[in-house]
Amino acid sequence: MTYCVGLLLKAGMVLLSDTRTNAGLDNIATYRKMFLFEEPGERVIAILTAGSLSVTQTTIARLQEAISGDPGAEATESIMTAPTMLRVAGIVGRTLAAVRAEVADKMAAMKQSATASMIVAGQRQGGGMRMFLIYPEGNFIEATEDTPFLQIGEHKYGKPILDRVVTPDTSLADARKAVLLSMDSTIRSNLSVGMPLDLVVIGADACRVGEQRRIEAGDPGFARMSEAWSQALREAFRGIEA
Numbered sequence: 001m002t003y004c005v006g007l008l009l010k011a012g013m014v015l016l017s018d019t020r021t022n023a024g025l026d027n028i029a030t031y032r033k034m035f036l037f038e039e040p041g042e043r044v045i046a047i048l049t050a051g052s053l054s055v056t057q058t059t060i061a062r063l064q065e066a067i068s069g070d071p072g073a074e075a076t077e078s079i080m081t082a083p084t085m086l087r088v089a090g091i092v093g094r095t096l097a098a099v100r101a102e103v104a105d106k107m108a109a110m111k112q113s114a115t116a117s118m119i120v121a122g123q124r125q126g127g128g129m130r131m132f133l134i135y136p137e138g139n140f141i142e143a144t145e146d147t148p149f150l151q152i153g154e155h156k157y158g159k160p161i162l163d164r165v166v167t168p169d170t171s172l173a174d175a176r177k178a179v180l181l182s183m184d185s186t187i188r189s190n191l192s193v194g195m196p197l198d199l200v201v202i203g204a205d206a207c208r209v210g211e212q213r214r215i216e217a218g219d220p221g222f223a224r225m226s227e228a229w230s231q232a233l234r235e236a237f238r239g240i241e242a
Helices: 054-068 085-106 159-165 172-189 221-238
Strands: 003-009 014-019 018-024 029-030 034-039 045-052 115-124 129-133 141-142 149-153 197-203 211-216
Touching: 003 045, 003 129, 014 034, 014 045, 014 115, 018 197, 034 054, 034 197, 045 054, 045 149, 045 197, 054 085, 054 115, 085 129, 085 141, 085 197, 085 221, 115 149, 115 197, 129 149, 149 159, 159 172, 172 197, 172 221, 211 221
Parallel strands: none
Antiparallel strands: 003 014, 003 149, 014 197, 018 029, 034 045, 045 115, 115 129, 129 141, 197 211
């Protein structure tokens, strides 16, 4: 399982993913689930993935082939030359749907299914910041001012704090704190989501990554934040009259 979250704010975008992948309690591995594509000052695109590794890795590989212009690559428009972020979402959606269908056909004989979803976020020079949730079938929805965040994977444990504190006017510092606490809640409630974490912050109109960080297990800053949040919740609970 996995958990990925993206916030789209007036001040910029904040993205966070875990890296745990498991196929049973005795088969746990770490795989990157956040992929960055950047031409600083011209465009920046982040793709977060959840679901079958065979589907997500093949999808990312095909997108990378299209960017590199590999003569042997399948005919796929490059996300780095697409004129709008809407076109980028369409390219990713079509590629994901095609890969999912191919993998599903191969797994049908074993009566198994393969599915995946993605968050695509970014900005190109002259355009606005946009964020999309891509479904396995290739269709997508977009983050809006009413719902300025998107989640994929094991999202239910980390959603309450986002619902309560995140608005389009949230600062990048508070947004960073919100996604980390959202992840902390998820890790505490679901063993299939785990460290390390990948965090990216992109300022509005910068068209470049402003902060990129991997947070390892035992990170002292994350541990302090987790304990402070737990203590604050316990104190708030005790202070509420039944």
